[in-house]
Each structure stands twice: as C-alpha cells, then as structure tokens.
Amino acid sequence: MNRKSAPDLINVNHLRVACSSCSLRELCLPAGLDLREMERVDRLVNRRRKLAHGEHLYRSGTPLAALYAIRSGFMKSCVLHDDGREQVAGFHMPGDLLGLDAISTGRHISDTVALEDTEVCEIPFPHLERLARELPSLHQQLNRVLSREIARDYGVMLLLGSMKAEERLAAFLLNLSQRFAARGYSALEFRLRMTREEIGSYLGLKLETISRVLSRLAQEGLIEVRHKNVKILDAEALRRMLSQR
Amino acid sequence: MNRKSAPDLINVNHLRVACSSCSLRELCLPAGLDLREMERVDRLVNRRRKLAHGEHLYRSGTPLAALYAIRSGFMKSCVLHDDGREQVAGFHMPGDLLGLDAISTGRHISDTVALEDTEVCEIPFPHLERLARELPSLHQQLNRVLSREIARDYGVMLLLGSMKAEERLAAFLLNLSQRFAARGYSALEFRLRMTREEIGSYLGLKLETISRVLSRLAQEGLIEVRHKNVKILDAEALRRMLSQR
DNA sequence: GGCCCGCCTTGATATAGGTCAAACCCGGGG
DNA sequence: CCCCGGGTTTGACCTATATCAAGGCGGGCC
Numbered sequence: 027m028n029r030k031s032a033p034d035l036i037n038v039n040h041l042r043v044a045c046s047s048c049s050l051r052e053l054c055l056p057a058g059l060d061l062r063e064m065e066r067v068d069r070l071v072n073r074r075r076k077l078a079h080g081e082h083l084y085r086s087g088t089p090l091a092a093l094y095a096i097r098s099g100f101m102k103s104c105v106l107h108d109d110g111r112e113q114v115a116g117f118h119m120p121g122d123l124l125g126l127d128a129i130s131t132g133r134h135i136s137d138t139v140a141l142e143d144t145e146v147c148e149i150p151f152p153h154l155e156r157l158a159r160e161l162p163s164l165h166q167q168l169n170r171v172l173s174r175e176i177a178r179d180y181g182v183m184l185l186l187g188s189m190k191a192e193e194r195l196a197a198f199l200l201n202l203s204q205r206f207a208a209r210g211y212s213a214l215e216f217r218l219r220m221t222r223e224e225i226g227s228y229l230g231l232k233l234e235t236i237s238r239v240l241s242r243l244a245q246e247g248l249i250e251v252r253h254k255n256v257k258i259l260d261a262e263a264l265r266r267m268l269s270q271r
Numbered sequence: 272m273n274r275k276s277a278p279d280l281i282n283v284n285h286l287r288v289a290c291s292s293c294s295l296r297e298l299c300l301p302a303g304l305d306l307r308e309m310e311r312v313d314r315l316v317n318r319r320r321k322l323a324h325g326e327h328l329y330r331s332g333t334p335l336a337a338l339y340a341i342r343s344g345f346m347k348s349c350v351l352h353d354d355g356r357e358q359v360a361g362f363h364m365p366g367d368l369l370g371l372d373a374i375s376t377g378r379h380i381s382d383t384v385a386l387e388d389t390e391v392c393e394i395p396f397p398h399l400e401r402l403a404r405e406l407p408s409l410h411q412q413l414n415r416v417l418s419r420e421i422a423r424d425y426g427v428m429l430l431l432g433s434m435k436a437e438e439r440l441a442a443f444l445l446n447l448s449q450r451f452a453a454r455g456y457s458a459l460e461f462r463l464r465m466t467r468e469e470i471g472s473y474l475g476l477k478l479e480t481i482s483r484v485l486s487r488l489a490q491e492g493l494i495e496v497r498h499k500n501v502k503i504l505d506a507e508a509l510r511r512m513l514s515q516r
Numbered sequence: 517g518g519c520c521c522g523c524c525t526t527g528a529t530a531t532a533g534g535t536c537a538a539a540c541c542c543g544g545g546g
Numbered sequence: 547c548c549c550c551g552g553g554t555t556t557g558a559c560c561t562a563t564a565t566c567a568a569g570g571c572g573g574g575c576c
Contacts (some may be wrong), residue, residue, distance in 0.1 A: 129418035172417035173374030181423035186431035
C-alpha cells in the first residue's frame with residue numbers, strides 16, 4: 027500500500043486483502059452482501075494480524091476487542107477448567123469467524139491459539155455493531171454466523187454425548203473433509219494440523235485411543251494415515267458408521 | 272383472572288402478559304431496553320401458546336417461523352441421529368429463548384418438547400429482525416442472547432468432554448440451582464422436571480448411572496433426593512468437586 | 517380406591533476406553 | 547551426520563461406566 031510507481035501492482039496488492047476479492051468471502055462475514063456493502067465492511071477490517079505457530083489470538087478473561095476472521099492458517103479454541111484441564115472446543119480454518127463466545131459478557135471465555143502460522147483479519151467489534159446497524163444484511167449475516175456456531179455446537183454435543191470412539195473419529199474426519207472441500211482444498215487428502223492429544227480433547231477421548239482408532243480404520247482400509255497426513259479411501263463407509271445402527 | 276366486571280382487573284390481566292410487567296424481562300429478550308422500546312417488543316409478541324406436557328414446540332426440519340420465550344413451564348431440546356438415538360442438548364426454563372439454532376439455515380435442527388405444561392411467547396422472526404433494525408439495543412440484545420447460548424454450549428462441551436460422572440451431575444445440579452435462583456425460586460430445593468434418562472442423555476451417561484450417582488451423593492450427605500425432588504445440602508462440596516482435582 | 521405402567525433403584529457382570537509403560541520415528545538443530 | 551525430543555504407536559492391564567436383570571414404588575387414570 028506504500029509503493030510509488032506501478033499503480034496497477036499496488037492495486038493488485040490492495041485487492042488481494044479486500045473482502046471483495048477474498049476467496050473466502052462467501053464463507054465469512056461478508057457473505058450475502060452486495061459490493062457497496064462489502065466495501066464498507068472492508069474498511070472495518072483495519073488490521074491484519076500474523077500469528078506464529080503456538081501464539082495466542084486471545085485468552086480467556088480478556089475483554090472482547092474485536093472479532094477475527096481467519097485468512098490463512100489453522101487454530102484451536104479451548105475452554106479451561108479451574109483445575110487446569112483443558113477442553114478443545116473447536117478447530118478453525120480460513121473463513122471462520124472467532125470471538126463469538128465473548129459477545130454476551132464482553133469477555134472471552136476461551137483461549138484461541140494458532141496451530142500453524144496464521145493470519146487473521148481483525149474486525150473491531152464496536153465498529154462492527156455500528157455498521158451492522160446501518161446495513162441490515164450485515165446484521166442478518168452476523169446473526170446467521172452466531173446461529174451457525176450454535177448449530178455446530180449441537181453437533182459436537184451429539185458427538186460427545188452419544189457416539190462411540192470410532193464414530194467420533196469418523197464424524198471428525200468427515201467434518202474436516204467437508205470444510206476443506208468448501209475452501210477449495212482436497213476433500214480426500216489433507217494434513218491434520220493438530221496433535222492426537224488435541225483431537226482427543228476435542229472428541230472427549232485420550233490420545234492413545236485416537237491413535238488406536240486411526241490405526242484400526244486404516245487397517246480396515248477406510249483411510250490411510252501417515253503421521254499427520256490423512257487420505258480418505260472410503261468416505262461412504264465412514265458415513266455409514268454414523269447413520270447406521 | 273377471568274372475572275367480567277372490575278375493568279381494572281382486566282387491565283391487570285393485560286399487564287400480566289406484557290414484557291414490561293413480566294418478571295422475566297431482565298433474563299429475556301427485552302433485557303436492557305427502555306420502556307418505549309419494550310412496548311414495541313410487546314407488540315411483536317402477538318401470540319402466546321400453551322403446550323401440554325409432552326407436546327412439541329417445533330421439530331427438527333420445520334422452517335423457522337418464530338423464536339419463543341418461555342413464560343412458564345419447562346422444556347427440553349434434543350438433536351436426533353439418523354438412526355434415532357437422541358441427545359438432549361438443553362433444558363429450558365422461564366425466560367429462556369428458543370429456536371436460536373434455526374436462524375442460520377431457516378430450519379430447526381432440534382426437537383423442542385414440553386416437560387410439563389408450558390406457556391411460551393411467540394416472537395415472529397421476520398418481525399423481530401425488522402424491529403431489531405430499528406432498535407439498536409434490541410439488536411444488541413439479540414446478539415448477546417445468541418452469544419450466551421454459544422457460551423453455554425462451551426460449558427456443555429467441557430462437561431461432556433472432560434468430566435467424570437460425579438462431576439457432571441454436580442455441575443448439572445449447580446447449574447439448575449443457579450438458574451432457579453435467578454428466577455426467584457429456591458436455589459437449594461427444587462423439582463427435576465425431567466426423567467433420569469433425559470438427564471443421562473444430556474450428560475452423556477445412562478440412566479442407571481444417574482440413579483447410582485444421585486444415590487451416592489445423597490449417601491455422602493451432599494444432597495437429598497426423593498424421587499424428582501432434590502435438596503442441596505452442601506453446595507460448597509458440590510462446587511469443590513468441580514474445581515479441585 | 518385400586519390398579520397399572522412408567523420410572524426408578526440396585527445388583528451382577530461385561531466392556532470400551534483409560535492408564536501406564538516401552539519403544540519408535542521423524543524432523544530440526546548442532 | 548547424528549542426536550535429541552516431541553509426538554506417536556502399541557501392548558498389557560485396569561476401571562468407570564454400560565449392560566442386563568429383577569424388583570419396587572408412586573402417581574395418574576379408570
């Protein structure tokens with residue numbers, strides 16, 4: 027944004043970071059907005075923030091300053107017990123909107139951490155509220171995003187409350203698969219950015235169980251696992267594990 | 272409340288159902304609104320609906336027509352597997368707002384059922400959206416309610432993902448206690464409106480386990496259980512079960 | 517008022533997943 | 547190139563909770 031010559035190059039650079047030219051816009055906050063509206067949302071996003079692997083985006087207890095949209099990278103959110111145990115509440119990928127849990131009290135209730143180098147768009151919350159007041163479709167989209175998170179949470183409850191280890195893993199893998207696909211990545215081959223322990227925490231299981239079940243699924247020919255790389259060989263069979271019985 | 276003479280009584284009757292005179296207004300949608308704004312919300316609530324014990328308020332898959340605020344009674348929401356297994360996602364009491372999960376897709380994803388005779392205020396969703404556009408504080412309150420539900424869900428994940436049976440029950444009882452207290456009922460003595468099986472489903476346990484753990488807590492002198500009536504004898508000890516360890 | 521049926525309790529036994537332990541493997545740094 | 551350490555795999559054993567089974571009891575309905 028600071029070059030003097032070659033205005034077209036500058037232009038390209040500018041476009042690259044604008045919502046209107048972001049490949050994630052249909053998944054993210056500006057979904058459903060027209061171009062003029064999207065430009066106004068662009069102006070909200072006054073800062074991008076880079077996080078190194080392992081860095082916190084925010085911590086439980088800190089005041090809500092902004093919502094964040096992931097531009098690239100991968101993150102996890104955890105809720106912590108008083109006693110230090112932690113529960114992974116979700117994994118986040120590009121296009122996901124973070125910080126929603128803090129709106130009600132004005133303080134975050136989870137820790138959100140980068141699982142690889144990550145870039146986020148920072149959307150100052152008071153500005154967002156103000157703009158949402160002016161743009162009904164933005165307001166609507168914010169409601170939808172909040173509600174979508176509630177729906178997702180219900181799915182997690184289902185998983186934690188009434189599925190067996192194998193089913194949980196199958197659901198987990200299919201969910202990742204589907205989300206990668208929605209972002210233009212391969213649905214059938216991807217890299218797990220999180221450790222077995224983090225998967226376990228998310229699924230309410232221990233890391234050894236995750237490891238064993240992955241091995242078992244591999245042995246049965248449903249998937250192929252090489253370290254963090256997973257290939258889904260028989261998505262249909264995974265789906266069957268969820269619906270049947 | 273059904274006398275024919277005495278117009279002031281009739282008047283009282285009218286007031287009784289207005290948000291502005293509803294004892295739940297600070298927990299419910301109109302929280303934080305001024306009187307003039309609240310009146311406009313009142314006019315949204317064009318219908319009250321009575322549900323008999325066991326009746327559905329809405330079912331998974333049906334289109335979102337309205338949000339509902341519980342005026343009196345008790346309900347549960349369940350998500351269903353393809354195979355029929357059901358997971359209770361939450362219990363609802365007066366002041367709670369229902370139907371939030373449907374905003375994102377326009378269709379309900381849960382079944383919501385009365386656990387005793389229940390009365391709800393019906394808030395047509397399109398009207399609500401329109402009015403929220405005009406009243407910033409209503410808009411804000413809607414966001415807060417949505418976010419509060421997300422925060423609640425995170426708590427449930429913590430519970431399902433990393434607590435043992437005894438801790439889950441303790442958390443469950445303390446949660447009910449706190450919510451009853453917020454509504455002006457006794458925090459220490461209340462009636463469970465749901466069966467052991469429904470508690471079990473909510474907590475990711477089987478009904479026999481619920482029964483056993485309740486018996487154990489009673490034996491240890493932390494609570495007293497007579498059928499569905501629970502008395503909390505040592506809330507501090509219950510709290511300790513959650514934080515310590 | 518009595519009878520049922522749904523709900524609950526309690527016991528005996530089974531098992532999924534947890535715990536503990538050892539060894540491996542890969543990637544990164546020296 | 548080797549070494550080191552985090553993450554992972556795998557095995558043996560253990561335990562919390564599920565499952566199966568048998569009564570009990572209380573509230574609602576006839």
